[in-house]
Amino acid sequence: MSSADAAVELENVEHSYGDVTAVGPVSLSVPAGEFLVLVGASGCGKSTLLRLIAGFEQPTTGTVLTGGHAPQPGRGAGLVFQQPRLFPWKTVGGNVALALRYAGLPTDRVDELLAGVGLHDVAHRRTWQISGGQQQRVAIARALAVDNPLLLLDEPFAALDALTRERLQEDLRRVSARTGRTCVFVTHSVDEAVFLGSRVVVLTARPGQVALDLKVGLPRDGLAPDELRGLPEYAALRSQIGHAVREAATVPEGASA
Numbered sequence: 001m002s003s004a005d006a007a008v009e010l011e012n013v014e015h016s017y018g019d020v021t022a023v024g025p026v027s028l029s030v031p032a033g034e035f036l037v038l039v040g041a042s043g044c045g046k047s048t049l050l051r052l053i054a055g056f057e058q059p060t061t062g063t064v065l066t067g068g069h070a071p072q073p074g075r076g077a078g079l080v081f082q083q084p085r086l087f088p089w090k091t092v093g094g095n096v097a098l099a100l101r102y103a104g105l106p107t108d109r110v111d112e113l114l115a116g117v118g119l120h121d122v123a124h125r126r127t128w129q130i131s132g133g134q135q136q137r138v139a140i141a142r143a144l145a146v147d148n149p150l151l152l153l154d155e156p157f158a159a160l161d162a163l164t165r166e167r168l169q170e171d172l173r174r175v176s177a178r179t180g181r182t183c184v185f186v187t188h189s190v191d192e193a194v195f196l197g198s199r200v201v202v203l204t205a206r207p208g209q210v211a212l213d214l215k216v217g218l219p220r221d222g223l224a225p226d227e228l229r230g231l232p233e234y235a236a237l238r239s240q241i242g243h244a245v246r247e248a249a250t251v252p253e254g255a256s257a
């Protein structure tokens with residue numbers, strides 16, 4: 001695949017913070033519409049990779065392209081972080097409207113965007129009057145507001161309770177299938193990786209390199225989440241990826257921790 005066709009293209013990318021090499025070298029090509037999950041142990045460089053793709057960091061060596069161009073920070077990708085980072089002085093609807101306005105778009109899609117993430121009736125509330133799960137839904141609606149082809153998510157459900165987390169995973173899976181956005185999603189959770197990903201990349205301990213790059217060809221259509229999780233292929237993928245994560249987290253003897 002040429003760079004022009006890929007939604008995200010990383011070529012021999014390394015990134016160092018001072019004398020700490022956090023990532024690389026990593027080469028990855030992400031086709032449009034793929035749901036790529038980056039999984040690996042704490043500190044292996046997952047967030048750094050995402051920040052490179054978002055354009056918040058520049059690679060120390062190598063090239064990062066999104067849609068065939070160098071990424072511009074704050075442009076070209078919707079971003080969702082572990083904390084929803086909403087504006088507390090705005091209403092729920094106001095937060096989404098702000099994203100539309102910032103992009104120079106009309107604000108008449110606020111209700112539609114909120115409905116798309118299951119928030120039909122809270123547009124008028126302040127962000128502190130809704131639950132943590134609802135706040136994260138608002139953050140997703142805000143990231144989807146602008147018609148970016150790329151959605152970058154950094155452990156967006158890590159701070160939520162297990163049930164809310166599962167509900168949001170299901171909703172994100174539906175939203176990503178409906179909108180056809182290319183997603184790059186960072187997590188520690190092997191189950192989340194298998195449930196969401198059409199492709200899972202396991203990173204080694206720092207400096208993060210690709211330890212495993214796996215297509216997840218689960219038959220998702222028409223299956224309820226519990227049915228999907230109950231498939232023998234699902235359990236096999238969980239086991240394979242879990243094993244790879246544990247192996248990859250082992251720092252080789254002689255390497256600095």
Ligand SMILES: Nc1ncnc2c1ncn2[C@@H]1O[C@H](COP(=O)(O)OP(=O)(O)OP(=O)(O)O)[C@@H](O)[C@H]1O
Binds near residue numbers: 017020040044046
């Ligand atoms: N701004 C920074 N300055 C110096 N070192 C940094 C900086 N940001 C990250 N690092 C280091 O780079 C390495 C990779 O960090 P990064 O946050 O990308 O990992 P991660 O896999 O996302 O971790 P976690 O899962 O714990 O969030 C870590 O060793 C971290 O301490």
